Amino acid sequence: MARYTGPKTKISRRYGVFLGGSPKAFENKSYPPGQHGPKGSRRKQTDYSIALAEKQKLRHQYGVLERQFRRYFEIASRRRGVTGVILLQLLETRLDNVVQKMGFSKTLRGARQMVGHGHVTVNGRKTNISSMNLKAGDVVAVKESEKSKRLGKRGVELTQIVTVPDWLLVDKENLSGTMVRIPSREEINPIVNEQLVVELYAR
Numbered sequence: 527m528a529r530y531t532g533p534k535t536k537i538s539r540r541y542g543v544f545l546g547g548s549p550k551a552f553e554n555k556s557y558p559p560g561q562h563g564p565k566g567s568r569r570k571q572t573d574y575s576i577a578l579a580e581k582q583k584l585r586h587q588y589g590v591l592e593r594q595f596r597r598y599f600e601i602a603s604r605r606r607g608v609t610g611v612i613l614l615q616l617l618e619t620r621l622d623n624v625v626q627k628m629g630f631s632k633t634l635r636g637a638r639q640m641v642g643h644g645h646v647t648v649n650g651r652k653t654n655i656s657s658m659n660l661k662a663g664d665v666v667a668v669k670e671s672e673k674s675k676r677l678g679k680r681g682v683e684l685t686q687i688v689t690v691p692d693w694l695l696v697d698k699e700n701l702s703g704t705m706v707r708i709p710s711r712e713e714i715n716p717i718v719n720e721q722l723v724v725e726l727y728a729r
Contacts, residue, residue, distance in 0.1 A: 577726040580718040588617045610720035622656035628703040629685035645674040667702035
């Protein structure tokens with residue numbers, strides 16, 4: 527399973543928005559990494575560099591590599607509708623992201639590990655494909671095993687104060703949930719301007 531394994535906090539500092547790693551470290555050093563970081567960048571950013579940074583932030587937010595991200599864009603561009611919004615919806619409805627949003631894991635990396643190790647079922651079937659895109663009506667649950675339920679309950683304990691999005695219906699007691707519908711752009715509330723990402727790939 528290909529994934530980024532480098533320093534998360536360094537990525538957050540580079541783009542000036544928290545994308546993972548240590549929240550405390552990012553808060554203490556919110557400037558870019560490197561010896562010139564505290565001084566700030568004096569170089570004027572081009573339109574291309576701004577769009578590239580938006581794309582990179584979106585990639586790291588969902589933990590996907592470039593090749594996989596490009597494939598999502600190609601799928602989105604072939605579908606009817608606003609390409610940028612469809613791209614966001616494809617990323618948001620990945621199984622690992624939904625498992626985290628349901629509160630079964632505190633972090634996206636933890637959710638991906640749960641899926642990869644076979645602790646999650648979709649519509650009653652075990653799967654280890656974290657990149658699986660869910661559709662409205664799909665039921666996600668923690669597998670009926672002692673180890674799986676222990677992991678799921680631990681995740682629920684750590685995410686008690688986290689609000690579950692309206693497009694998901696979760697039964698935390700039974701460690702299961704349903705994706706009621708595809709989320710809207712407003713519900714996804716992206717940290718980037720997705721239109722710049724679309725324009726970057728359209729160059």
